[in-house]
Amino acid sequence: MIRVKTLTIQLIDAQPNRIRICRVEGESLVTVVVPRDDLSEAKFLPNIPSRGIYYLLDEDHGNVSRVYAGQTTQGIARLEAHKTRKEFWNKAVMFLDDDQNISKDALDVLEAKAIDYVRTHGSYETDNLVTPKPYMDPYKEESVERLHDKILFRMAALGYDLNRVDQGPVSSAAIFHTKKNGVCGTGRYSKDTGHFTVLAGSNVDMSRPIQKNAAVTTLRNELFGGLSGIVELAEDLEFPTPSAAAVFVLGGSQNGWTEWVNDAGCTLDQVYRSEEN
Structure with a gap:
């Protein structure tokens, strides 16, 4: 049986390499791809939720060389501090929803899962040096795990595969x-x-x-x-x-x-x- 997911992408100003808003049919989560140079414009996008996690990427045509994962309750505005304090990133990918769909304790655990993943997967550097260990209601753990899986799916669908390990043939003596x-x-x-x-x-x-x-x-x-x-x-x-x-x-x-x-x-x-x- 063929399983299908429908991913819709809105291109701001019809520019494929600038701000993108992505949604999956039947899911409330909103994904926003924000190039660093377009942050000032992205902050004024209407009807964007404020709570969720994000990845700061140093990437070139989908090839990710450095990643930072974090959480936000301020939506896109959270990136302003990172533009001042972190020089490495050229693109942010945010996964946002309304407060009633992601509780604060669930958000803490979701961030911890995202940080643990980038620290243990893929052949890239990460600025996350420690994985947080927040308390999680065991009755909510499965739903957070499903949400994290959805986020990884969207990252891969957008061309940012956080699990990819590249193998180079060059000798370590080079x-x-x-x-x-x-x-x-x-x-x-x-x-x-x-x-x-x-x-x-x-x-x-x-x-x-x-x-x-x-x-x-x-x-x-x-x-x-x-x-x-x-x-x-x-x-x-x-x-x-x-x-x-x-x-x-x-x-x-x-x-x-x-x-x-x-x-x-x-x-x-x-x-x-x-x-x-």
Whole structure:
């Protein structure tokens, strides 16, 4: 027997790459896709519910390299704070409903499920470092699980598959480098662990402060003390993610998947995550 779901998509200003409003027949949940550059316009969309969860994505043609999951009771307006505080994302996907359809305790558990999923699935980085553990009424747990499944279905239908794991054929010994702002750093990526090792002899730009990464800030201070300007790393250092390695070398806020490139000019993302590999 063929099972059919009808997904309708409204394109604001008839622009397929801008704001999209998506609904599934028979479901009250409203999905809104908001490009970062269109946030000011999206905040004034009429008749959009205010309670639900959202994903902030760093994505390129459906290829997701970084994800953050959160909850909102403010609807689209919640994204305004993230536009100020989080630089990495270029698209938000929100799943919103009325308060009577998602209670506050159900919302807390739904957010926890979303965070746990992005921390344990897919080959992308996440800014969610800890999974919340809220109390859940056992009589409501099944309905929240069904809602989470519906959200994952819509994400995949829109081209953002949070479960996709890309396999790259390149040896872990391949060298990647960055030369941003005249800072020359080199390193290796391990596909098995997801870690990135910055190699001895790499430059480290101590003149540029780090944004919101206390662990990397502490490490730089321990290694280089009060030094300023561009300094040289004396020994190899391993980092849990390519972005942490890029932040260590360059300062500021960096996306390591696009910052580290090989000798052919291909980014780490293109080498290890591209569906064309």
